[in-house]
Amino acid sequence: xxxxxDIIVLIKQVPDTTSKAGLNPDGTIDRARAxxxxxxxxxxxxxxxxxxxxTYGGKVTALSxxxxxxxxxxxxxxxxxxxQGYLLSDRRLAASDTLATAYALHKCILYLxxxxxxxxGLQTTDxxxxxxxxxxxxxLDLSQVTYCEGFSIQNGKLHARRIIxxxxxxxxxxxxxxxxxxxxxxxxxxxxxxxxxxxQELLRDEALKNQYIHTITLDDVNADPELCGLKGSPTIxxxxxxxxxxxxxxxxxxxxxxxxxxxxxMDCTNIKEFAKQ
Amino acid sequence: xxxxxxxQAIPINASQPIGEVLVYIxxxxxxxxxxxxxxxxxxxxxxxxxxxxxxxxxLGYNLGDIPKTIIAQGADKVYVADxxxxxxxxxxxxxxxxxxxxxxxxxxxxxxxxxxxTTGRDLAPRIAAHFTTGLTADxxxxxxxxxxxxxxxxxxxxxxxxxxxxxxxxxFGESLKARILGPWKNPQMATTRPGVMIPLKLDWxxxxxxxPIPVNLLQEDYRLVVEETFREVNKGVNLTQADxxxxxxxxxxxxxGFELLNQLAACFDNAAVGxxxxxxxxxxVPYVHQVGQTGKTVRPKVxxxxxxxxxxxxxxxxxxxxxxxxxxxxxxxxxxxxxxHGIVGDLYQVIPEMxxxxxxxxxxxxTKEVSSIV
Numbered sequence: 001x002x003x004x005x006d007i008i009v010l011i012k013q014v015p016d017t018t019s020k021a022g023l024n025p026d027g028t029i030d031r032a033r034a035x036x037x038x039x040x041x042x043x044x045x046x047x048x049x050x051x052x053x054x055t056y057g058g059k060v061t062a063l064s065x066x067x068x069x070x071x072x073x074x075x076x077x078x079x080x081x082x083x084q085g086y087l088l089s090d091r092r093l094a095a096s097d098t099l100a101t102a103y104a105l106h107k108c109i110l111y112l113x114x115x116x117x118x119x120x121g122l123q124t125t126d127x128x129x130x131x132x133x134x135x136x137x138x139x140l141d142l143s144q145v146t147y148c149e150g151f152s153i154q155n156g157k158l159h160a161r162r163i164i165x166x167x168x169x170x171x172x173x174x175x176x177x178x179x180x181x182x183x184x185x186x187x188x189x190x191x192x193x194x195x196x197x198x199x200q201e202l203l204r205d206e207a208l209k210n211q212y213i214h215t216i217t218l219d220d221v222n223a224d225p226e227l228c229g230l231k232g233s234p235t236i237x238x239x240x241x242x243x244x245x246x247x248x249x250x251x252x253x254x255x256x257x258x259x260x261x262x263x264x265x266m267d268c269t270n271i272k273e274f275a276k277q
Numbered sequence: 278x279x280x281x282x283x284x285q286a287i288p289i290n291a292s293q294p295i296g297e298v299l300v301y302i303x304x305x306x307x308x309x310x311x312x313x314x315x316x317x318x319x320x321x322x323x324x325x326x327x328x329x330x331x332x333x334x335x336l337g338y339n340l341g342d343i344p345k346t347i348i349a350q351g352a353d354k355v356y357v358a359d360x361x362x363x364x365x366x367x368x369x370x371x372x373x374x375x376x377x378x379x380x381x382x383x384x385x386x387x388x389x390x391x392x393x394x395t396t397g398r399d400l401a402p403r404i405a406a407h408f409t410t411g412l413t414a415d416x417x418x419x420x421x422x423x424x425x426x427x428x429x430x431x432x433x434x435x436x437x438x439x440x441x442x443x444x445x446x447x448x449f450g451e452s453l454k455a456r457i458l459g460p461w462k463n464p465q466m467a468t469t470r471p472g473v474m475i476p477l478k479l480d481w482x483x484x485x486x487x488x489p490i491p492v493n494l495l496q497e498d499y500r501l502v503v504e505e506t507f508r509e510v511n512k513g514v515n516l517t518q519a520d521x522x523x524x525x526x527x528x529x530x531x532x533x534g535f536e537l538l539n540q541l542a543a544c545f546d547n548a549a550v551g552x553x554x555x556x557x558x559x560x561x562v563p564y565v566h567q568v569g570q571t572g573k574t575v576r577p578k579v580x581x582x583x584x585x586x587x588x589x590x591x592x593x594x595x596x597x598x599x600x601x602x603x604x605x606x607x608x609x610x611x612x613x614x615x616x617x618h619g620i621v622g623d624l625y626q627v628i629p630e631m632x633x634x635x636x637x638x639x640x641x642x643x644t645k646e647v648s649s650i651v
Binding site: 040041097098099102122125128129130131132133134135136137138139141143144145146147149159162163164165166167168169170171172173174177182183184187230231233234235236237238239240241242249250251252253254255258259261262263265266268269270271272274275276 | 305310365367368369372394395396398399400401402403405406407409410411412413414415424426431443444448453454455456457458459461462497500501502503504505506507508515517520521543544545546547548558563564565567570571572578579581600602603608613614615616617618619620621622623626627629630631634635636
């Protein structure tokens with residue numbers, strides 16, 4: 001017996017930068033027009049959580065924080081086999097930095113109760129910080145494995161391989177633990193038939209949906225609003241600068257034989273300086 | 278308030294003592310990691326502006342000459358925790374020793390910098406959350422300056438602040454640069470991208486103080502054990518430290534194409550092989566090679582993109598390379614919009630020719646057999 005009963009996976013809805021919709025010509029995002037998607041990094045975390053459920057047992061709870069449309073990604077998690085979803089949605093969370101976000105989410109996790117594994121993606125594509133996971137772990141005093149690219153559970157402990165600079169590290173940790181899943185792990189692929197059917201039903205039946213997807217507020221999880229949002233954030237974005245368009249003056253080499261094309265490159269760049277002597 | 282010039286106003290934090298600038302120095306198996314030395318270079322400038330000492334903290338076991346080297350690289354003080362249980366990096370023991378030490382300091386550091394490496398990104402958020410202080414990820418520029426907070430939802434923060442850490446980082450697919458500040462609480466923390474800051478010249482004449490610090494670990498700090506650490510430093514996957522990156526995309530047609538890229542990389546002194554997300558997802562090469570939004574951000578001296586279309590997700594990971602050479606058979610590939618030199622042609626003709634001309638260029642005729650990089 002693995003002894004695993006409860007798995008929480010943290011997921012986030014982010015603007016879809018793969019779609020042109022909502023992408024300004026200068027590369028910035030117009031959040032109002034942008035399409036939304038599940039943070040690509042979280043697909044690995046969700047897959048890891050579902051793998052634990054399938055292999056070792058346990059119930060998967062997907063937890064997110066964001067405005068009401070973020071329910072979409074909780075439905076998506078259910079389609080793939082998650083058992084339930086929680087969305088922390090509260091206006092007082094607006095403009096939270098990573099510390100304030102971690103504070104609010106750790107209160108949600110305490111509200112959910114006991115768990116064995118807490119999975120997150122490595123980072124988000126809109127914030128790119130990779131900070132929220134370890135900040136939650138600090139609040140909850142958890143052991144943590146970041147950059148995890150593979151794992152198994154043996155005798156109630158997590159055996160994990162994590163990526164380090166130019167190599168790997170094999171570690172064993174007690175549970176509960178935070179695991180941030182690297183995208184070297186398997187990504188989310190299949191929806192389960194049962195999950196997809198259930199999600200369809202939830203879309204039709206509001207009352208049923210409320211049994212599976214719970215929208216909660218700061219008051220529900222007993223979080224101090226002073227520690228959330230702008231007020232609870234020790235950092236602010238004081239100033240932004242546009243970075244000038246990069247490139248735009250590519251010198252093209254074409255329509256000649258390979259040896260001439262390469263000779264042109266050798267003549268007008270410095271790459272030879274880096275060649276072995 | 279609005280009429281007042283910031284020059285005449287007295288900063289709210291004017292009477293507070295200013296702490297030192299503290300840099301976390303990474304070492305792995307007794308080897309100093311370059312990012313720590315880069316941080317000493319950046320930290321030196323900040324410390325000089327603040328007119329405070331630059332200190333460094335290093336943890337490990339049998340550290341030998343490392344503290345002396347850190348002084349020669351620019352630190353005025355080095356806090357050293359040398360203990361068998363710190364031999365390998367582990368989150369909880371390292372976090373314990375560092376947080377305990379910061380709590381003991383008379384004045385907490387003004388600024389604390391860590392590398393945005395797998396270690397720095399694992400450790401920095403733990404320390405920041407412990408002290409509930411601000412942390413900016415993945416900065417590419419750092420500075421010290423004043424800041425006037427004019428409003429927002431929290432009136433208690435309004436006012437002029439002196440000596441703020443400016444943590445500057447790219448955001449939104451690197452088309453914006455954001456200046457992030459948190460002068461309300463020290464240490465003001467940031468992680469910094471490897472390969473961006475410039476280390477100081479090693480100077481053994483430089484004087485500094487080596488200060489051993491206590492190691493008091495609790496039972497709960499041993500919840501994780503490291504079984505084994507594997508380093509593949511010579512296998513060409515250290516993308517952030519390579520001068521030249523030869524990167525392959527779907528246009529290679531299959532995993533065998535990377536054999537050719539290995540051969541091209543082997544023509545250079547310090548090269549690594551990169552890859553687009555698509556080929557990593559296809560399983561042609563492992564994830565450690567991936568460059569781009571969900572992979573590594575790199576800025577080598579030369580980036581040779583082979584059969585990579587140049588989608589925004591790839592671009593944000595490599596667009597700051599000094600020289601980008603793109604090889605693609607599609608003249609309309611987006612990569613030609615931001616490469617410096619574009620070669621339109623068949624990879625399998627162009628790359629062998631490039632290898633031939635690079636080898637011809639080298640003076641020696643030794644053709645050492647190069648082991649597979651991928």
